[in-house]
Amino acid sequence: MNEWNGFYGPNAGYLIELYERYCADPNSVDEATRAFFAQWAPPSDSAAPAGEAGQPPLDVTRIVGAARLIRYIRELGHLAARIDPLGSDPPGDPGLELATHGVTQADLAALPAHIVRGPIATQVRNAAEGVERLRQAYSGSIGYETDQIQDYLERAWIREAAEDRRFFGGLDADRQRELLDRLTEVECFERFLHKTFPGQKRFSIEGCDMLIPMIDAIIRNAAVNGTKEVVIGMAHRGRLNVLAHILGKPYSMILTEFHSPDYTKDTYEGWTGDVKYHLGARKAYRESGIAEMPITLAPNPSHLEFINPVVEGRARAAQEHRNRPGFPEEDEKESLAILIHGDAAFPGQGIVAETLNLSRLKGYHTGGTIHIIINNQIGFTTDSNDSRSTLYASDLARGLEIPVVHVNADDVEACIAAARMASAYREKFQKDFLIDLVGYRRWGHNEGDEPEFTQPKMYERIRNHPTVREIWARELERRGIITREEAQARVDAVMNRLQQAFEKVRERQRLAASLPPAPPPPVQPLRRPPIFARPVSAKTLIELNEALLDRPEGFTVHPKLERTLQRRRQAIFEESGIDWGHAEALAFASILADGTPIRLTGQDSERGTFSHRHAVLHDVVTGERFIPLHHIPQARASFAVYNSPLSEASVLGFEYGYSCHAPDTLVLWEAQFGDFANGAQVIIDQFIVSGHAKWGQNPSLVMLLPHGYEGQGPEHSSARLERFLQLAANDNIRVANCTTAAQYFHLLRYQAASLYADPKPLIILTPKSLLRHPRSSSSLRDLTDHRFQPVLGLGAEAPAPEGVTRLILCSGKVAIDLLSSAEWEKTAGRVDVLRLELLYPFPAEELRMAMQRYPNLQEVVWLQEEPQNMGAWSFVWPRLQQLLPEGVTLRYVGRAESASPAEGLHSIHVREQARILREAVADLPESPVPALQGRETMTR
Known part of the structure; x- marks a missing residue:
């Protein structure tokens, strides 16, 4: 049997070219071609095929050379393109030279035009003319790079457009x-x-x-x-x-x-x-x-x-x-x-x-x-x-x-x-x-x-x-x-x-210079408009809670997760039964019911880094996905949740742009760990905190930054609160460090309401260990009967104000650590705790009124987990100095200054955490910072 059977003329050359590509890289040809070449090898030159009836036999070597040259022009022609207007020589490529393949111009002229294969083949008299036209198309003033595209249809489309000069016409x-x-x-x-x-x-x-x-x-x-x-x-x-x-x-x-x-x-x-x-x-x-x-x-x-x-x-x-439930259209x-x-x-x-x-x-x-x-x-x-x-x-x-x-x-x-x-x-x-x-x-x-x-x-x-x-x-x-x-x-x-435009500008300036200078307008104090999210009734939240627990028939959630979620059916009625993730789900559902769309993204945000959210459920049998917030009957707007790529800068920039262009949408970005936000510091510095002052932008992006000292080392403890507070000015952002599920619930609803009244970026230092902590959980009445409180006291647990001589001010998880410690039991009503849930805008008036409740107050302690040069201390210190009653001292308790945010060993973390809790309530201060008198200047 003739091994060339079925292959003749240009087809034989193309077959040899494919075989060479197969030998160099089997994956460069399709599966069927690989199977064919596994059983076939090219015959000797003596067996070269004859042409079609009436045609003389063709030299396969020259056919292969011509085919390879054409492919090289298409793939590497950009290396010979004249794309530099200053006239520098293009780099070129040896594969583009005819001599490399032993093919002469006469050889090309003798070949049929259709060996060129493509749009040019129908426009030329012979292959030599076709090759020249290809050179003009691929090595003229435009160079095309398309061989990186895996889709053949896309490559073919660009090749045809280039070769028939499809986009050059129409310039009358x-x-x-x-x-x-x-x-x-x-x-x-x-x-x-x-x-x-x-x-x-x-x-x-x-x-x-x-x-x-x-x-x-x-x-x-x-x-x-x-x-x-x-x-x-x-x-x-x-x-x-x-x-x-x-x-x-x-x-x-x-x-x-x-x-x-x-x-x-x-x-x-x-x-x-x-x-x-x-x-x-x-x-x-x-x-x-x-x-x-x-x-x-x-x-x-x-x-x-x-x-x-x-x-x-x-x-x-x-x-x-975004005006309907489900993912946005x-x-x-x-x-x-x-x-x-x-x-x-x-x-x-x-x-x-x-x-x-x-x-x-x-x-x-x-x-x-x-x-x-x-x-x-x-x-x-x-x-x-x-x-x-x-x-x-x-x-x-x-x-x-x-x-x-x-x-x-x-x-x-x-x-x-x-x-x-x-x-x-x-x-x-x-x-x-x-x-x-x-x-x-x-x-x-x-x-x-x-x-x-x-x-x-x-x-x-x-x-x-x-x-x-x-x-x-x-x-x-x-x-x-x-x-x-x-x-x-x-x-x-x-x-x-x-x-003429310039003359008008100069004339206006001349007129302005001849007028007496106008008095500067009085500097107005910052006014924060009152923003109130519409209260949600207990009946509504119970209905939303039930809707969030509905599943399609036959949908099977992982048994361990199903037990956790189903517990919410009863937990909503229990004292302190609503944990952080539960409160968030209720907040999202109520916001959607109010008609405000939500977009949530971040690394692992569908589940939540700490397995607390589970906005997307997965069927353990089929792998199908189900998003409860898409199916609650009360929703009047879309809910979008996406796991982001392992990037902070591009994703946070994307969400900033989205929030600017969709001001009616609650846009949230969640960091996998809070400290990872520093991978997007340029977006934070140049856009989020200063975009309004520089360009009049009004983003309302929410950044959820897990923060808290859990002994996990320097990289997973601090969301760098101090940086956001240093960037806070002119009422440009909101910075919150909540300690209860209810506070988080109200803050999300507050932010959704502020989209229409006073849009601002919101930075929330979200917890890790507090996600399921009993002291951070809330009751249904906390969600229905209250609003967000910038300064949060102990409520019914607070000691009588007359007996308090020391007031501990703090923010975030350290408050829960203190209240859960054995040290707190020793205070015997002499110490009270106030939590700053909102750090910026600084709640000065709320703090002033709170401190006036203690007639026998002698000392205020600022307690924080972060090192002294980090956290909120540098921000709150001068502001607290202005608020202290006469004769009351201010003292810092926390970690000493450090170049690293946290200890690297868990054992050292435990020891330091115990020390700061002990110092906060100790009779004799051991703080490295000298006690300060109210309204005095701090010295170093």
Whole structure:
């Protein structure tokens, strides 16, 4: 039997190519092909197949070489693409050279055209012409990287689009003139600022000017495809141009900010503002025949890429409908996220990888983000080979199977084609797409910087390089679409508009200078509006409790868990029968019944790190999932709960963005352990605590941070309470450290109510050992008859105020430790305890009134578990000094100052914990801190 039976001509060459790939890596071919090659080997050359009837036999070696060359062009053509506008040679690849395979141009000319296989095959006369067309497609001004994509249909779609130049058409004469107008606006705006405000920072876009027309094209395509909203995130480079020409921010407003923006009035209201190249904006996009579509540019700090997850969270919030029970309804066409990166920041800042990893996860996907790298080929003063270990700035995206297109920023039509391809790919596959816009930076990192100190050769080329507007104007002149005079007239018209705007700004300033200065408005004391969550009746909570315990028929929960949950049916009627997880479930259910949606995420948040929540139940027989909060009949809004990836920064940033864009939703993020929040310190510092003061944002995100000294070592004891208190000012956040289930219940409901009245981020230091502690459990009447109390006393257990000489103030678990200790039994009514359940805003008035109840008070002790340089001590000390009655001393009891949050050995922890409890009630103080007199200044 002839071993070539069934294979002839190009098919034989393809068979040999597949066999070579199989030998190198069996997994590179499909299962059926692997089975075939396991039983087959290529015959000798003498057995080479004859062609079809009437065709001469073909040289298999040459067929294989041609097939391999075509594959190499498609897969590695980007290495020969001319994507650098400054003209540097591409790296190339030996596999792209004909001589490597022993195939000559004559050999290719003799082969039939269909060996090329693909769209080009139908457009060419022979294989030689086809190969040349392939080179033009894959090694021109665009380079395509797609071999990282596992899905064949996606690879084939991009290949066909590239080879038939699908996205290059449609630029008629009017559209070409529009592009020139847009580039003229972009360039003249930067030139005017450079001339008018020499040396001032603006982080110009010059060298990557095509970014603006590309965003135009993406937004236009999004609107045509029915997208309802676009959210954009970017750092500084080109931001002013995006604000002016994408968001429509008036020239006069931007020019005013170059002088001295006046934040005086707003500063008195807690608004401090930010530099001009950090600011965001919002615009309603309108085009004939298209519904109005809002476009948001999110404000961004100097931590360049940390805006990425914030934008993704905003986009997700815009895609969800939360007005019914169950998971929110999602429509990925509702919004589009566009992220604009820097070429040094994209591989350099880990938040990028964390955010890319969110793109396909069920709780975070947004139907595909379009990424554009503004590739200056330099980071501040650092060459690319000093800032990344890969050839391309975009290589990080390859690991996430994101298609990458590298495009020369001076080729206008190629840039528009890349933008169109990105839009079409996202629309078809609902996945991310990345454009590497390779350009340059005409000036230094900022306009006051001298780049030739470190890159003299590069900037010599840039100095003599024409702008993309000039290049495009010459091309349109060559095509006969405009004249040189018309191109110059466009420049003159834009410069005149800018000059007129500047004259208006100067005139307003002259008028303002001639007026007498207005007296500063009086500083108003901070006013916290009263916020009251609607009380919940016992009947309602009992009904919700029963609904939470319902299961589908045949659904089998783990027996141990089922016993725990079923106990709640009776526990709700028992004295102190409601523990922390039970109270949380009732709070969530009642909030949903009030019509407020809830979104809860975090590592292991479905179950809860400490196995206390169990928001998602799993059938031990079938593995099916059941979420009780989706099925309670009282719910009038959605409940979303997701286990997050092992990330803090990207996930917390995502939830921050979501809460800003969905202000009617109670958004909660839970850390696996409280100290893990420091992995997201940039999000906390730059967004959560300062976003309102800088940008007028109103997030109401809740952070649940497990905190408590249980002897688990330095990493799992402290949620770094001191950091949040240090960041607290101008009523920007709420910081709570609850000790009872009822307090947690009321605090969650308070936060839900405040979404509409006074939204603020809420940081809750949640417990670990207190989750099931009897002294932290509550009764049904505690949930129905009370509200959240910032200062919590002992109630009926409190000693008579007349006999109290020492008052212990504390917050969190240490209070329960003290009240449960043998030491407390020895106090004989001389000591009372008050718990600060809310640390910020500091409950000064509540504390003052509470201390006035003790006529014989001699001493106040601040008790904490944390070291003296951590915890709340540094925050509360000056505030307590102002509240102490005359003659009453203040004393610190707790751990000594330490570089580490907690002891590493459990035995040492037990000893220290016993010591501080003993000192808190001891007759003779042993504190390392000297006793302080009321209203005296503390000395060190």
